[in-house]
Amino acid sequence: xxxxxxxxxxxxxxxxxxxxxxxxxxxxxxxxxxxxxxxxxxxxxxxxxxxxxxxxxxxxxxxxxxxxxxxxxxxxxxxxxxxxxxxxxxxxxxxxxxxxxxxxxxxxxxxxxxxxxxxxxxxxxxxxxxxxxxxxxxxxxxxxxxxxxxxxxxxxxxxxxxxxxxxxxxxxxxxxxxxxxxxxxxxxxxxxxxxxxxxxxxxxxxxxxxxxxxxxxxxxxxxxxxxxxxxxxxxxxxxxxxxxxxxxxxxxxxxxxxxxxxxxxxxxxxxxxxxxxxxxxxxxxxxxxxxxxxxxxxxxxxxxxxxxxxxxxxxxxxxxxxxxxxxxxxxxxxxxxxxxxxxxxxxxxxxxxxxxxxxxxxxxxxxxxxxxxxxxxxxxxxxxxxxxxxxxxxxxxxx
Amino acid sequence: xxxxxxxxxxxxxxxxxxxxxxxxxxxxxxxxxxxxxxxxxxxxxxxxxxxxxxxxxxxxxxxxxxxxxxxxxxxxxxxxxxxxxxxxxxxxxxxxxxxxxxxxxxxxxxxxxxxxxxxxxxxxxxxxxxxxxxxxxxxxxxxxxxxxxxxxxxxxxxxxxxxxxxxxxxxxxxxxxxxxxxxxxxxxxxxxxxxxxxxxxxxxxxxxxxxxxxxxxxxxxxxxxxxxxxxxxxxxxxxxxxxxxxxxxxxxxxxxxxxxxxxxxxxxxxxxxxxxxxxxxxxxxxxxxxxxxxxxxxxxxxxxxxxxxxxxxxxxxxxxxxxxxxxxxxxxxxxxxxxxxxxxxxxxxxxxxxxxxxxxxxxxxxxxxxxxxxxxxxxxxxxxxxxxxxxxxxxxxxx
Numbered sequence: 001x002x003x004x005x006x007x008x009x010x011x012x013x014x015x016x017x018x019x020x021x022x023x024x025x026x027x028x029x030x031x032x033x034x035x036x037x038x039x040x041x042x043x044x045x046x047x048x049x050x051x052x053x054x055x056x057x058x059x060x061x062x063x064x065x066x067x068x069x070x071x072x073x074x075x076x077x078x079x080x081x082x083x084x085x086x087x088x089x090x091x092x093x094x095x096x097x098x099x100x101x102x103x104x105x106x107x108x109x110x111x112x113x114x115x116x117x118x119x120x121x122x123x124x125x126x127x128x129x130x131x132x133x134x135x136x137x138x139x140x141x142x143x144x145x146x147x148x149x150x151x152x153x154x155x156x157x158x159x160x161x162x163x164x165x166x167x168x169x170x171x172x173x174x175x176x177x178x179x180x181x182x183x184x185x186x187x188x189x190x191x192x193x194x195x196x197x198x199x200x201x202x203x204x205x206x207x208x209x210x211x212x213x214x215x216x217x218x219x220x221x222x223x224x225x226x227x228x229x230x231x232x233x234x235x236x237x238x239x240x241x242x243x244x245x246x247x248x249x250x251x252x253x254x255x256x257x258x259x260x261x262x263x264x265x266x267x268x269x270x271x272x273x274x275x276x277x278x279x280x281x282x283x284x285x286x287x288x289x290x291x292x293x294x295x296x297x298x299x300x301x302x303x304x305x306x307x308x309x310x311x312x313x314x315x316x317x318x319x320x321x322x323x324x325x326x327x328x329x330x331x332x333x334x335x336x337x338x339x340x341x342x343x344x345x346x347x348x349x350x351x352x353x354x355x356x357x358x359x360x361x362x363x364x365x366x367x368x369x370x371x372x373x374x375x376x377x378x379x380x381x382x383x384x385x386x387x388x389x390x391x392x393x394x395x396x397x398x399x
Numbered sequence: 400x401x402x403x404x405x406x407x408x409x410x411x412x413x414x415x416x417x418x419x420x421x422x423x424x425x426x427x428x429x430x431x432x433x434x435x436x437x438x439x440x441x442x443x444x445x446x447x448x449x450x451x452x453x454x455x456x457x458x459x460x461x462x463x464x465x466x467x468x469x470x471x472x473x474x475x476x477x478x479x480x481x482x483x484x485x486x487x488x489x490x491x492x493x494x495x496x497x498x499x500x501x502x503x504x505x506x507x508x509x510x511x512x513x514x515x516x517x518x519x520x521x522x523x524x525x526x527x528x529x530x531x532x533x534x535x536x537x538x539x540x541x542x543x544x545x546x547x548x549x550x551x552x553x554x555x556x557x558x559x560x561x562x563x564x565x566x567x568x569x570x571x572x573x574x575x576x577x578x579x580x581x582x583x584x585x586x587x588x589x590x591x592x593x594x595x596x597x598x599x600x601x602x603x604x605x606x607x608x609x610x611x612x613x614x615x616x617x618x619x620x621x622x623x624x625x626x627x628x629x630x631x632x633x634x635x636x637x638x639x640x641x642x643x644x645x646x647x648x649x650x651x652x653x654x655x656x657x658x659x660x661x662x663x664x665x666x667x668x669x670x671x672x673x674x675x676x677x678x679x680x681x682x683x684x685x686x687x688x689x690x691x692x693x694x695x696x697x698x699x700x701x702x703x704x705x706x707x708x709x710x711x712x713x714x715x716x717x718x719x720x721x722x723x724x725x726x727x728x729x730x731x732x733x734x735x736x737x738x739x740x741x742x743x744x745x746x747x748x749x750x751x752x753x754x755x756x757x758x759x760x761x762x763x764x765x766x767x768x769x770x771x772x773x774x775x776x777x778x779x780x781x782x783x784x785x786x787x788x789x790x791x792x793x794x795x796x797x798x
Contacts (some may be wrong), residue, residue, distance in 0.1 A: 197651075208677070265437040274599065
């Protein structure tokens with residue numbers, strides 16, 4: 001347990017240092033605008049990314065990993081600022097299910113994010129000041145458009161696989177829908193084809209907490225030299241509860257007291273769960289930008305894949321030849337299995353190639369980031385089988 | 400649906416007017432201190448309450464209704480300030496399951512509350528200023544102690560029934576454990592014998608939201624002439640999500656847009672659920688005191704009935720002759736049926752008289768406040784049967 005990282009605990013970036021991340025940067029100039037769903041475009045813009053492994057000669061072994069709400073591009077490498085290891089090193093690396101000895105893995109910071117890719121903290125060329133709320137609201141489809149432009153620049157036609165959990169899974173589904181011919185295999189984990197009312201509600205609470213903080217300054221806190229750390233911490237605390245299950249909270253914390261034997265009859269953190277949440281909130285503000293939190297949560301709320309295809313989800317996958325592996329977790333109440341089943345149903349209706357696994361795990365939504373052996377073995381099997389189908393030479397892959 | 404009230408929507412009190420509520424007030428002087436679990440005592444103190452129906456000659460027909468976190472004493476009468484009808488008029492009133500033609504119903508504002516009973520907004524006699532955080536932290540047991548003192552003053556020895564949902568149900572369980580000989584029948588609904596780690600977590604988010612608001616002023620906002628309305632609204636929004644089920648949110652709001660046909664690509668309330676939550680937050684601050692929210696949530700967090708009895712819940716009910724009717728709702732994820740089952744198990748272990756019903760209802764924790772026919776018929780049956788057992792003359796009660 002102690003060595004496990006969750007979505008919460010991955011990277012402890014200093015945002016000031018993150019303004020000049022160590023990542024590879026792909027720049028797009030004023031003549032290469034990114035068209036956005038908002039009806040406007042962004043130029044110039046840039047995308048920060050990491051790669052692992054080697055692209056083979058026919059460029060058939062590229063795997064794109066899509067990160068979740070507060071994730072980053074350091075999927076399998078030490079974050080140079082925090083010194084913490086990558087957020088999915090169990091999944092991606094030499095000998096791992098997504099084996100960097102065989103695959104060329106790409107992971108980019110999402111559009112609207114705060115670790116190098118253009119987002120609300122980026123300088124607005126029109127004003128010379130940070131965009132703040134002048135940044136157009138972006139969507140999951142916009143994030144995927146930006147990734148596709150990166151993939152273009154890398155000279156890759158078809159991705160062998162696109163893999164991600166939670167908001168990363170939304171991007172996977174969007175990739176499969178927007179660029180079916182460019183995705184050989186897709187692995188959306190612990191996700192759904194739309195954000196539910198309850199999920200929008202939790203995000204709205206987080207946004208209201210940020211915007212209620214007077215230090216937010218109508219979004220222009222960077223220009224004001226302030227930071228809405230209290231509001232952002234509250235937002236993170238609320239969200240963090242949704243990443244765990246009732247059962248895992250009970251097992252991990254129960255009603256255990258924090259460094260004391262009796263209740264204090266006060267409002268300090270008597271219970272371990274309180275202390276834990278406060279810590280999650282406080283450390284989060286050191287690694288994440290409040291406006292990025294607004295933008296990226298908004299992108300998730302806006303996600304409704306069926307809505308892009310006349311209200312019928314199956315239309316999103318019509319004539320798709322992508323191979324899908326859908327995965328959910330029994331205790332995930334943020335993206336319950338019913339959301340995955342709706343995707344599976346639509347894929348079946350579209351006669352797509354789909355396998356579906358609901359994994360029995362009591363650790364809630366964050367399960368996809370944790371040590372869940374059945375997830376790794378399932379993905380290892382799916383990826384290896386897909387590699388054979390794709391004709392990627394994998395030692396032992398034909399066994 | 401339109402006429403239904405939920406825990407959120409019951410009363411729209413103006414807090415300033417509430418300082419002089421129309422309720423009956425029971426005053427306890429400096430010579431009548433209330434002993435508290437915190438190891439201190441409160442004096443003078445007062446309790447505000449409402450009554451309905453008539454106490455019979457042998458005082459055997461008194462029913463105490465215990466309200467939930469943000470409830471009030473106006474269970475079955477128009478709130479004189481808001482003009483809104485009582486929060487449980489479906490349950491309590493002439494011809495209702497708890498029939499005020501037959502029973503004498505008492506409902507008091509909880510200790511720590513803000514509608515007339517002593518709480519953090521009450522003037523501290525030692526300073527002449529509102530208690531604020533000088534008010535001792537109170538517990539569910541303290542709330543029940545205060546109620547018992549009121550019942551003493553009313554000259555009632557044994558309550559015919561004690562009934563309540565959520566935090567009201569905690570009080571019911573505490574009554575049965577603290578004063579078994581004074582409770583003939585007990586109806587704890589949608590509750591548990593302890594507050595879970597997840598529930599503490601949600602409360603802690605709410606408290607942090609309030610305390611993060613600079614208008615909170617370290618708790619002394621009344622003296623400062625400020626009010627932490629933004630923080631309190633965020634707290635209420637987060638809590639409100641937990642009172643509904645994913646399914647009921649989906650049915651009620653889904654992804655419907657608010658007064659518009661397309662997304663705005665901004666941070667206004669695009670979705671109905673956002674608008675609804677914002678409304679809940681904004682109206683709540685008009686009727687509830689922020690410090691009371693801290694105190695009453697803390698009381699719930701501290702509740703652990705087994706902890707009062709050496710860690711064994713069954714000991715809380717040893718030799719109890721109280722008749723119990725335990726009730727839970729299938730879609731209640733805040734106090735899931737498993738919490739009720741733990742109480743039933745303990746009651747069975749104590750050889751108590753217990754019936755248990757899990758009601759199939761998709762409307763979440765707030766179900767106990769809504770129009771759920773099976774709940775009413777079950778409680779009507781249980782109350783009538785108990786009245787017969789107690790020898791209370793009920794017309795038709797012997798049929």
